[in-house]
Each structure stands twice: as C-alpha cells, then as structure tokens.
Amino acid sequence: MRKLHSLLLAAFIVSLVAAIVFIPSRANSSGPVKKSVPAASMPDSIHKIIEKCCMDCHAEGGNGMAESHVNFSKWDSYKPEKQADKANSICKVLTKESMPPKGYKKSHPDAIPTRNEVNAICKWAGSLNK
16 A cells, blocks of 8 residues: 555656646647736846746746746736846856756757856846845
C-alpha cells in the first residue's frame, strides 16, 4: 500500500512539472493572447526583452504559477516599490540563469536572453530603486 502511494505521488509530481513546462508552448499555438505591458511603465528596449523571454508564461493566458510571481499584463497596476522589487528579482533569476526554466529553454531557444539583454534588465532594475 505504501509503495502504491509513493508511485501515485511520484506520478502526480511528474505530471505537475510537465504541465508547468509545456503549457506555455500550447498557449502560444492556440491563438493570440492579450499580453501587453503599458509602454509608459518600462522602456521599449526592456519591453522587447521581456516580451521575447518572459511573457509567454508571465502574462495573462500564460502559466498560472509563473503569473503568481510576476504578471506583466498587470505590471502597470503594481506600485513603484513593487515594480522595483519585481525587477530586481527578475535580474537575479536571469543572472543565475534559472529563468527561463530548462524545459522551456529546450523548446524555445530563442527565448534565452543574451548576456547584454540580462545586463540591460539589471541596469533598468537598478534605476527603479532610485
């Protein structure tokens, strides 16, 4: 009985991880989803990087878990302090290369930010603290 519970738990965890990794790619293929960040809330150059690397998961219609951490569709509704905190967190995860996730990188290699793009995000994040 204990072995059955362990197997069921393992199957559930594998299913959950697979859903987190693969749901964003299906969301993109099902048609256009409203994913926008108001132009006034971040520079256009940063918006382009965020759009390329983050918004498949971190915007309306993306991955629910990812949206719970940061939702760029709601970015403009965040208070400036929250925007600064989120931007600094984004800088940290991009610098550590823990975002985008490994599975997403494999299926979307064009979504991997370049070193220059990461530096631009971090510079922008630092400017929000002032």
